Amino acid sequence: MKKIHLLLIKAFIKPFLATFFVVMFILLMFFLFKWIDDLIGKGFEWYTILELMYYASAANVSMALPLSVLLSSIMTFGTLGENYELVAIKSAGISLQKAMRPLFVVIIMLTIGSFLFSNYMLPKANLKFGSLLYDVRNKKLAFLIKPGVFNNSIPNYSIRVDAKDDDGKLHGIMIYDHKGTNGIPKVIIAKEGEMNKTSDGKFLVLKLKDGVQYEEQANNSGTYNPRQILYRSRFKETEPKFDLSSFEMNRTDPNAFGNSTPMLNLRGITKKRDSLIKQLDTFNMGAERVIANNFKQFNVTKGYSKIKTEPKRIGDLTLGAIPNGSRKIAVENASNVVSGIIQNLANGVPHHTDLVGEIIFTRVEYQRKFTLAVSCILLFFIGAPLGAIIRKGGMGLPVVTAISFFLVYHIITTVAEKSAREGSLNPIFAMWIAVIVLSPLAAFLTYKATVDSALFDVNYYKQFFNKILRIKQK
Structure with a gap:
């Protein structure tokens, strides 16, 4: 060199x-x-x-x-x-x-x-x-307690505090517990408290001081009882726990996205494209078979009799070849057949469009490997x-x-x-046009x-x- x-x-x-x-x-x-x-x-x-x-x-x-x-x-x-x-x-x-x-x-x-x-x-x-x-x-959003606002991030709980210090201490705490109370919340009020997490990070612990807990006994009969029992208990210190499992980020298995076209190599794209083409051919054959069955001409004498009959010619006016007493029934039957065909086509169009779009996308991604x-x-x-x-x-x-x-x-x-x-250009030409x-x-x-x-x-x-x-x- x-x-x-x-x-x-x-x-x-x-x-x-x-x-x-x-x-x-x-x-x-x-x-x-x-x-x-x-x-x-x-x-x-x-x-x-x-x-x-x-x-x-x-x-x-x-x-x-x-x-x-x-x-x-x-x-x-x-x-x-x-x-x-x-x-x-x-x-x-x-x-x-x-x-x-x-x-x-x-x-x-x-x-x-x-x-x-x-x-x-x-x-x-x-x-x-x-x-x-x-x-x-x-x-989900991280659990953030803001003063003066009820926070419903933790399922079955609603928490509100009047003030929050920089060191994490809370003042004027009110907790509504809706868990297993048949619609009647259990209320906890405390003057101050402190928020911590357990060592494994799965639970939030509120260390409450100088508070009162109110709990109303549920009425099983479903009617109003003026002498319903209300429990009130005072405490100097308590530590309720709140499950934080709903805030953990569960890692999805990447293989669940593995069939997406941008996440495949050339061999995978080719295999997916062939599979989609087979699905589209099967879908087209099924739709063609369903439509053809509605226009099939039945001839009971053909193949079972030696009687020779000339085929009946139907002109432009189809109804003219049908007897007067059967015209209304024939029109209704034809209308039902056409409605059924339209319904089947309307139901199959979205699936057909998706298959065609996926096939085009596989061709685009296949060519992108080379154009890069x-x-x-x-x-x-x-x-x-x-x-x-x-x-x-x-x-x-x-x-x-x-x-x-x-x-x-x-x-x-x-x-x-x-x-x-969108189907306006050939995918191969489109990717190489630049x-x-x-x-x-x-x-x-x-x-x-x-x-x-x-x-x-x-x-x-x-x-x-x-x-x-x-x-x-x-």
Whole structure:
């Protein structure tokens, strides 16, 4: 390997790693902003949030990797052009294509790595992320006692306090116990108390002091009794326990989400698609059989008699071929048959639509495994010649240019995928349309960079238009 190749690889690796982690950090912040309401106030342990962020980061690689390749390639060749290093390389007899070869090898390695990641690692990350996010969103709010407000977070209990100190001490406590009281609550009032948890964290213990407990005896007869018994007991200190099992985050088995298409590799997607196609064929055959039975022509003499009869011809007016006394019954029977067909079709349409949508989605996800890898090559051949043309390094113009091209790529892919999901486009064509549209642009930019074209030189365009104006004036 030549020294010039090592120079180019080192010049590419540093901005690539920097931009990759910056983009990953930005996407992770977007994730936190989106799910912040489901994470705050639920008493999660710090490692649970870190685990969720870890799986979310793995899911964001599909967007961060192509953008990092585009941005770093523009920055690398822009810096080389700004420092006249590309001029020195070309003066040494090395063309731009030869200078791009070592980086192309690196991009090929990244492409293979991204394909293996999307096929083996990304489905597992999506599986873990989906199951953990489901548990997070379905976890109840943490038990927080606010002064002056009845809290009903604990099942069968309603708790209110007048004041709460910073050290956790409570004042003016009132507890309504609805557990096993046949609709008549048991009331506990205490002047002060302290809130603690048991060592295993399964129970909340309220250490109450100087209080009164009121309990009314339930009337089994169901009628009002003016002499109903009321129990009142005073206490100096008591410690009621409250079960906190409803506040624990139960971890769902990830295998429960394992049949979701984004959580499958190529083999799993193919297997699921074949299964869905078989289900759709079975459904179509069943619907066709049900409808055909309503239009079957019965002929009792066919096959059982040698009597030859000419077939009866029915003209445009079907009712004219039916005797007058049977027309009303025939119309009613036909109406019932049509109503039954419409009902069967209406009941089967949602299931048919779901099956078709799932089949399309499996095809989209199958192609996504390849487009993620190919997008790295495509954006490299856009970014590298573009950087050589604009000849600007750093985080200014290259960042704006890279984001602009990436937005074009992302918008085309998103719109085409949505059209494919709706059935307007072929799923294979939809997932590759961005590559098809931008490939000529990559070839054009590579050609312009090879011939040292002043594509973004303002003075060049000024001179060009001045020449046109002079020709018109003559």
